[in-house]
Amino acid sequence: xKRKSLTAKRSVETALEFANHEGFEALSMRKLAGLPNVTxxxxxxxxxxxxxxxxxxxGKVVAEIDSPTIGGDWEVMMRWCAHSLRQxxxxxxxxxxxxxxxxxxxxxxxxxxDAIVGCLVAGGFTYAQADWARNAIDSHxxxxxxxxxxxxxxxxxxxxxxxxxxxxxxxANYPYMYEAASEIIAGTYNRxxxxxxxxxxxxxxxxxxxxxxxxxxx
Amino acid sequence: xKRKSLTAKRSVETALEFANHEGFEALSMRKLAGLPNVTxxxxxxxxxxxxxxxxxxxGKVVAEIDSPTIGGDWEVMMRWCAHSLRQxxxxxxxxxxxxxxxxxxxxxxxxxxDAIVGCLVAGGFTYAQADWARNAIDSHxxxxxxxxxxxxxxxxxxxxxxxxxxxxxxxANYPYMYEAASEIIAGTYNRxxxxxxxxxxxxxxxxxxxxxxxxxxx
DNA sequence: ACCTGAACACCGTTCAAGT
DNA sequence: ACCTGAACACCGTTCAAGT
Numbered sequence: 001x002k003r004k005s006l007t008a009k010r011s012v013e014t015a016l017e018f019a020n021h022e023g024f025e026a027l028s029m030r031k032l033a034g035l036p037n038v039t040x041x042x043x044x045x046x047x048x049x050x051x052x053x054x055x056x057x058x059g060k061v062v063a064e065i066d067s068p069t070i071g072g073d074w075e076v077m078m079r080w081c082a083h084s085l086r087q088x089x090x091x092x093x094x095x096x097x098x099x100x101x102x103x104x105x106x107x108x109x110x111x112x113x114d115a116i117v118g119c120l121v122a123g124g125f126t127y128a129q130a131d132w133a134r135n136a137i138d139s140h141x142x143x144x145x146x147x148x149x150x151x152x153x154x155x156x157x158x159x160x161x162x163x164x165x166x167x168x169x170x171x172a173n174y175p176y177m178y179e180a181a182s183e184i185i186a187g188t189y190n191r192x193x194x195x196x197x198x199x200x201x202x203x204x205x206x207x208x209x210x211x212x213x214x215x216x217x218x
Numbered sequence: 219x220k221r222k223s224l225t226a227k228r229s230v231e232t233a234l235e236f237a238n239h240e241g242f243e244a245l246s247m248r249k250l251a252g253l254p255n256v257t258x259x260x261x262x263x264x265x266x267x268x269x270x271x272x273x274x275x276x277g278k279v280v281a282e283i284d285s286p287t288i289g290g291d292w293e294v295m296m297r298w299c300a301h302s303l304r305q306x307x308x309x310x311x312x313x314x315x316x317x318x319x320x321x322x323x324x325x326x327x328x329x330x331x332d333a334i335v336g337c338l339v340a341g342g343f344t345y346a347q348a349d350w351a352r353n354a355i356d357s358h359x360x361x362x363x364x365x366x367x368x369x370x371x372x373x374x375x376x377x378x379x380x381x382x383x384x385x386x387x388x389x390a391n392y393p394y395m396y397e398a399a400s401e402i403i404a405g406t407y408n409r410x411x412x413x414x415x416x417x418x419x420x421x422x423x424x425x426x427x428x429x430x431x432x433x434x435x436x
Numbered sequence: 437a438c439c440t441g442a443a444c445a446c447c448g449t450t451c452a453a454g455t
Numbered sequence: 456a457c458c459t460g461a462a463c464a465c466c467g468t469t470c471a472a473g474t
Contacts, residue, residue, distance in 0.1 A: 029467060042439060050467065097315045101368045110392055118394040127398045135362070136416035143361025144353070150319045174328055176336040180345045198354035201423035202416070209419070247448060260458060268448065 008046040012056045016092075019057065024094030029053075054102065061095050062108050064088045067115035074123030075203055078133075081116065082141050082199055089145045096146045124210060133206050140198050148195070158184055226264040230274045234310075237275065242312030247271075272320065279313050280326050282306045285333035292341030293421055296351075299334065300359050300417055307363045314364045342428060351424050358416050366413070376402055 011032070019027050029050055033043050047053045066084035068077035089096045103109075113134070120130035153161045162181040171178045229250070237245050247268055251261045265271045284302035286295035307314045321327075331352070338348035371379045380399040389396045 028465085030465085044468075045438080097319075097364075100364055101315075103365075103368055103370060110387070110395065114392040114395045117398055121394060121397075127394075127401045130394075131398060132412055132415050135365075135412050136358070136419055139361035139365065139416055140354070140357050141361065142365065143357035143359070146315075146318055146364070147321075147353075147357065147360065150321055152321060169328070174332040176339060176345075176348075177328065177332045179339075180335055180349060183345045194350055194353050197350050198357055198420070201354055201420055201427070205419035205423045246446085248446085262449075263457080 008056075011043060011046055012053065012060060015053055016057050016060055019094050020092055024098075054098065055104070058095070058099060058102060059106060059108065061088060061092050061099070062106065062112075064091070065112055067112045068119040070115060070118040070122050072119065074119050074125070075207060077119050078116075078137055078203060078206075079199065082137055085138075085141050086145050086195065089141075090149070093149055096142060096149065100142060129210070136202050136206070137199075140202050144195050144198055159187075226274075229261060229264055230271065230278060233271055234275050234278060237312050238310055242316075272316065273322070276313070276317060276320060277324060277326065279306060279310050279317070280324065280330075282309070283330055285330045286337040288333060288336040288340050290337065292337050292343070293425060295337050296334075296355055296424075297417065297421060300355055303356075303359050304363050304413065307359075308367070311367055314360060314367065318360060347428070354420050354424070355417075358420050362413050362416055377405075 015027065015032055018032065029043060032053075047056070065088050066081055068074075068081050089099075116134050117127070117130045120133055121127060125133060162184040165181050166178065166185070169178065233245065233250055236250065247261060250271075265274070283306050284299055286292075286299050307317075334352050335345070335348045338351055339345060343351060380402040383399050384396065384403070387396065
């Protein structure tokens with residue numbers, strides 16, 4: 001039995017590596033069974049099925065997400081945690097949508113949520129406020145990162161893409177995008193560091209909300 | 219040729235309806251071919267393949283998203299557009315992740331982006347600021363809505379879920395979630411209207427950012 | 437007890453053969 | 456010209472047959 005669970009663990013790890021390396025779409029039970037070739041399926045002895053395998057893979061990923069220290073400055077902590085979550089999603093590019101669509105309250109996830117809510121409550125938010133705040137931060141992290149991961153042009157190619165865009169699209173049809181592309185080409189801005197911009201918008205909004213709110217104290 | 223494109227259009231429409239009704243996972247070329255049964259594939263005469271079909275389906279969905287009027291109050295407009303996008307995503311529950319992962323600059327999408335950037339620029343933002351602002355709003359809408367669509371418990375069952383949670387999880391292990399669940403049961407708050415909370419956080423942050431910024435004018 | 441390979445029920449896609 | 460059904464290369468999953 002101990003060997004069994006060990007082989008299961010190793011299966012999950014190779015599956016994770018495969019997904020990170022070859023892309024999630026390419027991952028199939030048959031390919032995984034004997035990674036060189038072989039059609040046979042001893043995999044099913046260790047893992048209930050593809051669903052279960054995915055669950056285990058996500059469990060490993062989720063464990064990489066940092067939790068805040070309760071009692072620390074909530075704003076610093078939330079900023080830290082948001083970046084941690086973001087880095088995990090970037091590290092395992094196939095993860096983000098699956099993590100949401102297969103969301104489950106495992107022990108790891110519960111501990112993380114508990115710590116975040118705790119950190120916010122210790123920072124002076126009510127439970128309701130903490131829940132809303134957590135949700136707003138998560139929304140930004142997931143929304144931004146999923147878009148980023150799927151954006152068709154790489155950050156260092158924005159200029160080139162804009163230069164290609166300009167002659168193809170008339171100023172008459174898309175006057176504002178035309179101007180924006182011109183500014184990108186001129187180097188006025190570069191689309192970078194947008195993640196932190198949005199995050200700080202949310203965080204400073206939360207801070208003001210807290211100080212303005214009469215019911216902020218515990 | 220006219221008949222051909224008409225049949226293509228009808229195919230896309232039935233595919234859309236099928237996805238909305240039966241769920242996107244259940245959609246397959248074979249099922250779609252002759253919706254009652256039939257294994258044959260005259261579908262390929264009208265549509266290049268599943269990828270092309272998806273593209274066409276998403277095109278129809280994207281057309282439902284409202285664009286702002288340039289010159290109107292940017293904050294009112296952005297709020298309106300965010301809600302419009304959100305409603306479209308809720309109406310076609312399978313759409314959100316696909317819309318991001320298959321993002322493409324169709325004419326419809328370009329017009330929408332151009333109008334949003336234009337509305338923000340007309341409202342006093344620079345092009346760079348407009349781009350950041352748009353991205354922050356989109357991130358919230360997508361991030362929040364994708365999470366909501368995949369959340370395992372329905373809004374009207376939060377109380378029941380919390381009541382089930384309480385006895386199963388010790389106060390010692392998850393003290394804060396325990397307390398939060400208690401408050402949900404007591405009816406102190408209900409997790410609703412979170413979407414607008416996060417959206418207003420972003421919008422008011424943008425407004426303050428604009429008024430505080432020395433370079434805000436055109 | 438464990439691994440194997442054939443088998444089943446599905447996919448997307450192609451294409452020769454019919455009408 | 457259009458539709459048909461068999462075929463190919465893939466899936467996830469099961470299971471009798473081997474060792």
